[in-house]
Amino acid sequence: xxxxxxxxxxxxxxxxxxxxxxxRLVRLRVRSDNAWSQIDxxxxxxxxxxxxxxxxxxxxxxxxxEVFEEVTRARTQGQSATGVRDQATAENQxxxxxxxxxxxxxxxxxxxxxxxxxxxxxxxxGTESKxxxxxxxxxxxxxxxxxxxxxxxSQIVAGWFRFRxxxxxxxxxxxxxxxxxxx
Amino acid sequence: MYEEIARNKxxxxxxxxxxxxxxxxxxxxxxxxxxxxxxxxxxxxxxISAGLSLWSYRYGYRTVLRAARARPVTHEEQPRLHNVxxxxxxxxxxxxxxxxxxxxxxxxxxxxxxxxQHSAIAVTEGLLGTMNRVELEGVIAHxxxxxxxxxxxxxxxxxxxxxxxxxxAEFMLRWFWWGGGMRRRDDRxxxxxxxxxxxxxxxxxxxxxxxxxxxxxxxxxxxxxxADAQGAMLTRYPPGLADALRKIAAxxxxxxxxxxxxxxxxxxxxxxxxxxxxxxxxxLFSTHPPIQDRIRILEEM
Numbered sequence: 022x023x024x025x026x027x028x029x030x031x032x033x034x035x036x037x038x039x040x041x042x043x044x045r046l047v048r049l050r051v052r053s054d055n056a057w058s059q060i061d062x063x064x065x066x067x068x069x070x071x072x073x074x075x076x077x078x079x080x081x082x083x084x085x086x087e088v089f090e091e092v093t094r095a096r097t098q099g100q101s102a103t104g105v106r107d108q109a110t111a112e113n114q115x116x117x118x119x120x121x122x123x124x125x126x127x128x129x130x131x132x133x134x135x136x137x138x139x140x141x142x143x144x145x146x147g148t149e150s151k152x153x154x155x156x157x158x159x160x161x162x163x164x165x166x167x168x169x170x171x172x173x174x175s176q177i178v179a180g181w182f183r184f185r186x187x188x189x190x191x192x193x194x195x196x197x198x199x200x201x202x203x204x
Numbered sequence: 205m206y207e208e209i210a211r212n213k214x215x216x217x218x219x220x221x222x223x224x225x226x227x228x229x230x231x232x233x234x235x236x237x238x239x240x241x242x243x244x245x246x247x248x249x250x251x252i253s254a255g256l257s258l259w260s261y262r263y264g265y266r267t268v269l270r271a272a273r274a275r276p277v278t279h280e281e282q283p284r285l286h287n288v289x290x291x292x293x294x295x296x297x298x299x300x301x302x303x304x305x306x307x308x309x310x311x312x313x314x315x316x317x318x319x320x321q322h323s324a325i326a327v328t329e330g331l332l333g334t335m336n337r338v339e340l341e342g343v344i345a346h347x348x349x350x351x352x353x354x355x356x357x358x359x360x361x362x363x364x365x366x367x368x369x370x371x372x373a374e375f376m377l378r379w380f381w382w383g384g385g386m387r388r389r390d391d392r393x394x395x396x397x398x399x400x401x402x403x404x405x406x407x408x409x410x411x412x413x414x415x416x417x418x419x420x421x422x423x424x425x426x427x428x429x430x431a432d433a434q435g436a437m438l439t440r441y442p443p444g445l446a447d448a449l450r451k452i453a454a455x456x457x458x459x460x461x462x463x464x465x466x467x468x469x470x471x472x473x474x475x476x477x478x479x480x481x482x483x484x485x486x487x488l489f490s491t492h493p494p495i496q497d498r499i500r501i502l503e504e505m
Contacts, residue, residue, distance in 0.1 A: 052297075059294055140283065146337070147287025154295035157440070 042169075042178040049166040053187055056159035060190060063152045064099065064112065070145055071096050071119070077138050078122050081129040088125060092118035105188040112152070112192050119145060156190045163187045208430070212354040216361050220257045223365045227253035260364035265316040265324060265356075268363050271466055272314070274304035274326040285332060288340050289325055292348045295438045301325045301351060310457040311335065311448075314469040315347040316360045323351045328459075334451055342445030343471060345435035352434070355427050356469075363466045425493050432498055436505055446502035453495045468492075 075089050095118050099111035123142065126132050133139075167186040170179040231249025236242035260267075279286040286303055293300040301315065304326035311331040317323030325347050335343065350356050436442040452472050459474040467473055473492040 056297070063294075143283045143287065147283065147291065150341075151287065151291040151294055154291045154438075158295055158297055 039178055042175045043182060046166070046169060046175075046179055046182070046184050049162060049169060050184065053159065053162040053166055056155065056162045057190075059155040060152065060159055063148055063155050064108075067115065067119075067145070067148045067152065068096055068100055070141065070148065071115070073141055074119065074122055074145065077132065077135075077141060078126050081132045082125050085125050088118065088121050092122060105190050109190055109192050116149065116193055119149075152192070156192055160189050163189055208353040208355075208427075212358045216261075216354075216358045219358065219362055219365065220261075223257060224250060224253050256368055257361070257365065260361050260368075261318055261357075264360045264364035265318065265322070267367075268314075268316045268360055268466055268469065269304055269324060269326060271367075272306050272326060274306045274324075277303055277305045282332070284337065285327065285340070288337065288344050292341065292344050292438055295345075296348045296352050298323075298348065298352060301348075305329060305332070308457075308459050310459045310474065311452050311455055312459065312474055313343050313347055313471045314466075315350045315356050316363075316469060317351070317356050318360065319354065319357065320351050323356060325351075330455070330457060334455070335448055338441065338444040339448035339451065341439050342435060342441070342448045345438040346431050346445055346471060347435075348438060349431040349434035350427075353427070353430070355431065359469050363469055367466070428493055429498065429501065432502060433505070436502060442502045442505040446499050449495055449499050449502070453499070 071092060075092065078085070079089065092115065095111055095114035099108065099115055102108040102111045123145075126138070166184075169175050170184050170186050227249045228246050231245035231247075232242040233245075235245025235248075239245075277285070282303065282305065285305075289303050290300050298320045301317070301320075301323040302325070304324055306312075306326050306328045308328040309330040311328060311334050313325065313327040313331055315323060315325045325344065327343070331340070331343065350359070432445060435445055439445070449472070470492075472495055
């Protein structure tokens with residue numbers, strides 16, 4: 022009789038553990054999804070800014086056609102990317118392209134002094150750092166989720182309910198340091 | 205971090221309870237001295253201070269912002285500030301706080317509000333003028349950590365309650381000064397009881413601000429170090445805040461909006477006196493750890 026009670030108690034404990042772990046997995050998955058949509062919002066914002074930047078620079082340096090085409094191509098790639106890794110590759114290309122465009126703009130004092138251009142530059146810099154912060158938050162969430170999915174014994178519960186580890190979003194860090202780089 | 209949030213909520217409840225007991229005791233004492241019946245004053249004082257506490261919990265941050273003469277700014281007016289605040293809100297996983305600017309030349313900043321959903325970050329014009337983007341990120345990250353840990357809840361409630369205590373104490377001091385003088389000339393009796401009353405009032409008026417200062421000093425120093433560390437974790441770049449603090453330490457512009465009720469909310473203790481560092485009297489009410497220590501710890505990270 023006693024053994025039966027002990028067995029029943031252990032069974033209840035086991036069920037509680039499974040429910041608890043399942044809930045934690047769901048919570049982390051929802052958080053990762055939310056974090057990813059934050060990245061998405063900022064990436065879209067940057068896609069919207071790129072045509073303005075190209076327009077602004079083209080007015081002064083129409084001959085830099087190669088750079089314009091490259092950035093436009095990267096933008097299309099980013100918009101149609103599926104999967105975290107593809108997205109990261111495309112975004113790195115966009116980041117490099119934007120830096121190149123801003124470097125070109127550096128040669129035209131008139132453009133650099135233009136108020137609209139300065140505002141655009143601030144939005145680009147701001148969006149780039151927001152992408153970096155969103156990525157940081159996303160990767161933190163993914164790290165917690167993956168740890169739970171891969172460690173014992175939670176991996177058993179994760180396996181039953183088909184939770185899969187997520188990919189980290191690896192993009193280049195914005196330039197920082199004692200020398201502030203002005204593009 | 206979750207322990208910090210729980211601890212701050214607990215302390216806020218304690219501070220409010222302390223304020224209730226303090227006000228109730230005062231009310232009881234005065235009404236017993238005047239009416240020989242303590243209950244009336246006790247009930248009135250409890251009702252007033254309970255209302256005040258509730259109000260300071262919900263709306264105290266608006267008063268704090270108004271006391272600093274902070275003005276809300278749009279994204280168009282201050283794009284860099286807005287972008288930095290939004291970026292760090294994303295990094296901390298919080299909703300974006302409202303953004304305010306304080307018309308002061310001294311570089312400084314503070315955060316306030318009952319919870320992250322109703323929070324505000326205010327920076328001075330001096331801060332916007334002297335900090336580059338990386339340093340601004342360091343400062344805003346520090347404030348964002350205060351928001352995340354609910355330091356702002358405790359800080360705002362303490363600011364409004366302490367503000368009221370100081371206000372009431374000053375009011376009583378003045379009332380006894382002028383009212384007492386007139387009554388004595390009238391000489392219509394009650395002189396002895398009134399003198400006791402006046403003495404108690406004067407003692408309270410003197411003790412209350414020190415009492416308030418002690419509460420604040422106890423709550424604020426450790427959490428400044430903590431917010432520095434958490435801020436550095438948000439930006440992943442401790443030198444940003446360290447450079448900002450160095451600039452703030454080198455700046456000796458006095459702050460007009462500096463007052464004892466809100467000093468603990470600011471990034472660094474504001475000073476009303478121009479020149480090197482903080483005036484000796486203000487250091488009695490010291491709310492922040494020495495800025496050089498904060499810089500050193502950030503550099504060692």
